[in-house]
Amino acid sequence: MVLNMIKDKNFQTYSTSDVVNYYQYLQQLQPAEETLIKLLRNQLSNMKMLDLGVGGGRTTKHFFPLVKDYIGVDYSSSMIEACQQRFSPYYPSIKLIVGDARKLSQFADNSFDLILFSFNGIDYISHEDRLKVLQEINRVGKSGAYFFFSSHNLQAIEQSFNWQSHLSLNIFKTYIDLVMFAFLRGFNGGISYQSIKENSYAILRDESHNFRLRTYYIRASEQIKQLEPIFNDIKVYSWKNGLELTTNHDRISCSDMWLYYLCRLQ
Ligand SMILES: C[S@@+](CC[C@H](N)C(=O)[O-])C[C@H]1O[C@@H](n2cnc3c(N)ncnc32)[C@H](O)[C@@H]1O
The missing domain is CATH 3.40.50.150 (Vaccinia Virus protein VP39)
Structure with a gap:
């Protein structure tokens, strides 16, 4: 142990x-x-x-x-x-x-x-x-x-893995959201939106404590x-x-x- x-x-x-x-x-x-x-x-x-x-x-x-x-x-x-x-x-x-x-x-x-x-x-x-x-x-x-x-809640983070959901009329916001999206994909070995959608739970690195934690989402x-x-x-x-x-x-x-x-x- x-x-x-x-x-x-x-x-x-x-x-x-x-x-x-x-x-x-x-x-x-x-x-x-x-x-x-x-x-x-x-x-x-x-x-x-x-x-x-x-x-x-x-x-x-x-x-x-x-x-x-x-x-x-x-x-x-x-x-x-x-x-x-x-x-x-x-x-x-x-x-x-x-x-x-x-x-x-x-x-x-x-x-x-x-x-x-x-x-x-x-x-x-x-x-x-x-x-x-x-x-x-x-x-x-x-x-x-x-x-x-x-x-x-896996349901809640699902859309963060969908790059299209980060697009908006506000260019500055779109830029920041796409940078965060790139971090999320990068820290998660490229886990795709599709694979998140198909799973009932996943272990992900999210932004809390600067992506240092592996967190179970369900x-x-x-x-x-x-x-x-x-x-x-x-x-x-x-x-x-x-x-x-x-x-x-x-x-x-x-x-x-x-x-x-x-x-x-x-
Ligand atoms: C997000 S923090 C929450 C701390 C506190 N409960 C609060 O609400 O502020 C999670 C805590 O769970 C502890 N923890 C994680 N896995 C554990 C385990 N297997 N056994 C005991 N504690 C654990 C961590 O050390 C950390 O202190």
Whole structure:
């Protein structure tokens, strides 16, 4: 595992000081996370929560005071150090530990009532590892536990791979958009618009953190299929306005760059 982590470019990026600094100063909940807090407001005070990929603690600030027990985990020790510096002075007993969502062997079976993997943390591992993470959540979560996470929306980035969609009457905008298109194609080994359209998920390099990350993008219909063998009551939310996308049409046409999913362990 240690060897894999050293070779992992995403792990390296999440251990880099400029990226750690960026997450250490994030404060606000995303609208879909506010929706979650409203939905669970009567249950949170009895819940044991696991915050996976806690990063610099953006969500710690909001969830720690609300739940019965809180543990934040990240595979980047630099993120955990930053998070400890941020919260230990105020909450000396806070549990923030280094750990990998793919192998949560430090936790017993049936331990948690709520598991969060916010701001697309699940998107920085391979497809096979993503399925392992879902199995680990199944193991460490209690029956009926909530799992809430977000993931990049392949539907939303599809048009960025279509050069024609970058043309407009504004020549300056067209120029900038075509330069970004060239970067996107260049960093992604020339992956074509056609191949994006034909796939239900893809690992792409997008502009976040200057194209340093390999990010998993998935269509909502495929994400639901991935969850169905393990979870019930699967719901999808717009990250931007926090509203539930209730119909297939809403989910397919939503152009949010990422979507939130709420589901419960069987
Ligand atoms: C986009 S950042 C989000 C950080 C924080 N949750 C937030 O919302 O600000 C993703 C985080 O997931 C962590 N991460 C990625 N893969 C992980 C894994 N396999 N196990 C644990 N943490 C992981 C990264 O180190 C990073 O801190």
